[in-house]
Amino acid sequence: MANKKKKLLQGNGACVEGAIYSGMTFYAGYPITPSTEIAEGCARLLPKMGGRFIQMEDEIASIAAIIGASVTGRKALTGTSGPGYSLMQESIGYAYMTETPIVIINVQRGGPSTGLPTKVGQADTMQARWGTHGDYNAIAIAPSTVGECLTETIRAFNLAERFRTPVTVLLDEVMGHMREIIEVPEKGDHEVFNRVKPTASHEEFEAFEMTENLVSPMASYGDGYRYNVTGLTHDTRGFSTNRTDESIQKLDKLFYKIENYKDEIFKSRVELVEDADVVFISYGTVSRAALQAMQIARKAGAKVGSIQLYTIWPFDYDMIKKATANCKTVVVAEMNMGQICHEVKKVLDPSKKLETVQRYDGEIITPMELLEKLEEVL
Amino acid sequence: MAKLLDKIEIPHDRFEIRLSGSGGQGMIFGSVVLCEAVGQSGNKSVVQSQSYGPEARGGASKADVVISDSEIYYPKAMKLDLLLAMTQESLDKYFGDLKDHGVLIIDTSLVTDFPTDEYYGIEFTRLARNEIGSIVVANVMALGAICALTGLFTKEALTTAVLARAPKGTEDRNKKAIEIGFDEAMKIKKK
Numbered sequence: 001m002a003n004k005k006k007k008l009l010q011g012n013g014a015c016v017e018g019a020i021y022s023g024m025t026f027y028a029g030y031p032i033t034p035s036t037e038i039a040e041g042c043a044r045l046l047p048k049m050g051g052r053f054i055q056m057e058d059e060i061a062s063i064a065a066i067i068g069a070s071v072t073g074r075k076a077l078t079g080t081s082g083p084g085y086s087l088m089q090e091s092i093g094y095a096y097m098t099e100t101p102i103v104i105i106n107v108q109r110g111g112p113s114t115g116l117p118t119k120v121g122q123a124d125t126m127q128a129r130w131g132t133h134g135d136y137n138a139i140a141i142a143p144s145t146v147g148e149c150l151t152e153t154i155r156a157f158n159l160a161e162r163f164r165t166p167v168t169v170l171l172d173e174v175m176g177h178m179r180e181i182i183e184v185p186e187k188g189d190h191e192v193f194n195r196v197k198p199t200a201s202h203e204e205f206e207a208f209e210m211t212e213n214l215v216s217p218m219a220s221y222g223d224g225y226r227y228n229v230t231g232l233t234h235d236t237r238g239f240s241t242n243r244t245d246e247s248i249q250k251l252d253k254l255f256y257k258i259e260n261y262k263d264e265i266f267k268s269r270v271e272l273v274e275d276a277d278v279v280f281i282s283y284g285t286v287s288r289a290a291l292q293a294m295q296i297a298r299k300a301g302a303k304v305g306s307i308q309l310y311t312i313w314p315f316d317y318d319m320i321k322k323a324t325a326n327c328k329t330v331v332v333a334e335m336n337m338g339q340i341c342h343e344v345k346k347v348l349d350p351s352k353k354l355e356t357v358q359r360y361d362g363e364i365i366t367p368m369e370l371l372e373k374l375e376e377v378l
Numbered sequence: 379m380a381k382l383l384d385k386i387e388i389p390h391d392r393f394e395i396r397l398s399g400s401g402g403q404g405m406i407f408g409s410v411v412l413c414e415a416v417g418q419s420g421n422k423s424v425v426q427s428q429s430y431g432p433e434a435r436g437g438a439s440k441a442d443v444v445i446s447d448s449e450i451y452y453p454k455a456m457k458l459d460l461l462l463a464m465t466q467e468s469l470d471k472y473f474g475d476l477k478d479h480g481v482l483i484i485d486t487s488l489v490t491d492f493p494t495d496e497y498y499g500i501e502f503t504r505l506a507r508n509e510i511g512s513i514v515v516a517n518v519m520a521l522g523a524i525c526a527l528t529g530l531f532t533k534e535a536l537t538t539a540v541l542a543r544a545p546k547g548t549e550d551r552n553k554k555a556i557e558i559g560f561d562e563a564m565k566i567k568k569k
Contacts, residue, residue, distance in 0.1 A: 008413050008424075146425075178453050179410065179426040181417040285453070292389075292451035300385035367452050375382045 004183040011149040012176040015105050015169065016041030018153030019077045021185060022192055025051035026074040028065035030058050030084060033117045034173040035107035038079030059084035063091040070100045071229060073220030075157055079105040082124055083114060092166050093132030094231045096254060101160035101195060105169045107176040110362045119362030120173040122284055123336035128168045129313045135251050137258040139265060140168040140313040142284040146180035151190065152310065158193040159265060163258055164215050170312065172335065174285045174364050198225060206236040214257035258314060267310035270323045276305030278377060279327045281344055283309040286333050286365050293370035302378055317347040324348060329377045333357040333365050391446050394455040398440040398472050399464030404517035409441030412521060414539035415531035416445055425453040438468040445530060460528065462520055466491060483523055498527060500562045506555060515555035522559025527567060533560055
């Protein structure tokens with residue numbers, strides 16, 4: 001431990017390190033504040049290691065480029081912020097449909113539209129679940145420290161490859177730009193999952209075969225396997241279909257390959273909820289204010305707990321239900337006008353009070369604001 | 379429950395620093411170097427954040443550093459233990475964020491109105507111009523003073539951190555700036 005290499009990194013820079021650790025060798029993007037350091041880091045590092053960095057003409061082209069790269073067998077990344085994430089949505093749907101693993105880092109700023117480019121927000125939380133049209137299941141995760149920017153980006157790539165699906169990493173401006181000293185992991189410190197490749201003969205190969213866990217082995221273009229990739233609803237060989245049974249099978253595959261294995265995806269930090277009167281629920285940078293407020297309030301004798309969501313989607317309703325079983329009041333804190341609070345409401349026992357602390361002025365929620373809310377509800 | 383807010387205190391295991399001045403005085407550079415110096419000097423947790431975007435260009439510019447022996451929860455400053463003010467505007471803007479009897483370091487070559495008598499005044503900008511021939515090292519000189527006044531990092535760690543980030547050819551100027559800042563602070567610290 002003591003002799004591990006340490007580095008002072010920004011959150012955005014740590015995401016780059018995590019992606020490279022995972023084996024990411026292709027980045028396409030269109031630089032946008034406050035995510036630009038991700039593009040800069042990839043532009044600096046990838047060419048030195050045989051990877052490719054492309055600055056595309058816009059975010060629509062960028063997402064298309066990383067989907068193409070992934071189909072050739074690369075682990076591929078893009079970084080963006082709200083406006084770019086909106087532009088990417090159509091093709092993110094294409095990646096869901098074609099079951100192409102990609103990682104998108106969205107460093108959130110104030111919105112909608114161009115909004116507050118240099119300021120912080122968490123208002124893309126629902127977009128990460130419902131951003132593209134149609135039925136599908138989404139994975140989105142949110143780190144809260146620079147060290148976690150690195151490890152959660154590794155986790156994002158592992159989940160993308162394991163489930164053959166797009167994964168969104170939700171940062172925010174403060175997280176992306178803040179610097180912390182972190183340990184640089186060495187080979188073997190973290191598990192790196194690589195996509196399952198087909199073993200079938202070229203003749204028998206079915207690109208979207210219904211396997212036991214609903215994830216089909218993925219052939220890279222150029223491996224010699226011939227298959228069709230289309231956004232149209234398709235059969236197990238990838239050819240478009242209008243048949244009702246095949247349509248159901250395809251959408252069920254997209255949904256249940258994640259739904260049935262969501263325990264592999266859930267991750268949260270639950271602190272001191274057993275005896276708590278009030279429990280904070282938060283994610284990303286706000287969780288650090290919540291933990292701080294919890295620590296300060298506990299010292300002053302108030303019984304306060306905290307639930308931090310690292311996995312936002314799929315949403316862990318059971319954990320929320322269990323971790324709030326003993327409290328009287330839940331305070332959902334987020335930098336938007338109320339997004340995750342609605343998910344909490346779906347599962348919260350009606351005998352408990354649901355309170356919110358919300359900020360959407362481009363500034364982060366402070367421990368003092370949370371303490372003031374505690375004063376009000378205790 | 380009666381009045382939680384009357385009973386709370388900011389945790390003592392955090393040391394919060396703000397380097398403030400105007401855009402171009404190198405406060406962000408200074409904060410990054412400070413983090414690296416602290417990082418070399420032990421196993422402390424460090425978080426740096428800074429004013430960003432239009433806010434950072436001209437006007438009061440600031441960078442915050444939080445240092446702790448344990449996990450740092452909230453990454454920004456809550457109540458400053460140390461404020462470096464390189465201009466009148468930054469002093470006026472941020473003095474209220476300094477805790478009672480917090481360490482206040484002021485560039486007295488650029489500040490004329492003082493909100494308190496309790497401060498360490500060093501003429502960083504004037505000394506940098508007259509002794510070194512360049513005002514751009516005033517920020518590094520201030521780090522030398524912070525080193526002497528707080529002991530948060532060693533002079534050697536500071537020198538290593540500065541030289542690793544500073545442009546080639548500026549080594550001597552930067553080393554001299556650290557020495558002057560350190561010595562000036564030691565002089566007033568003893569009083």
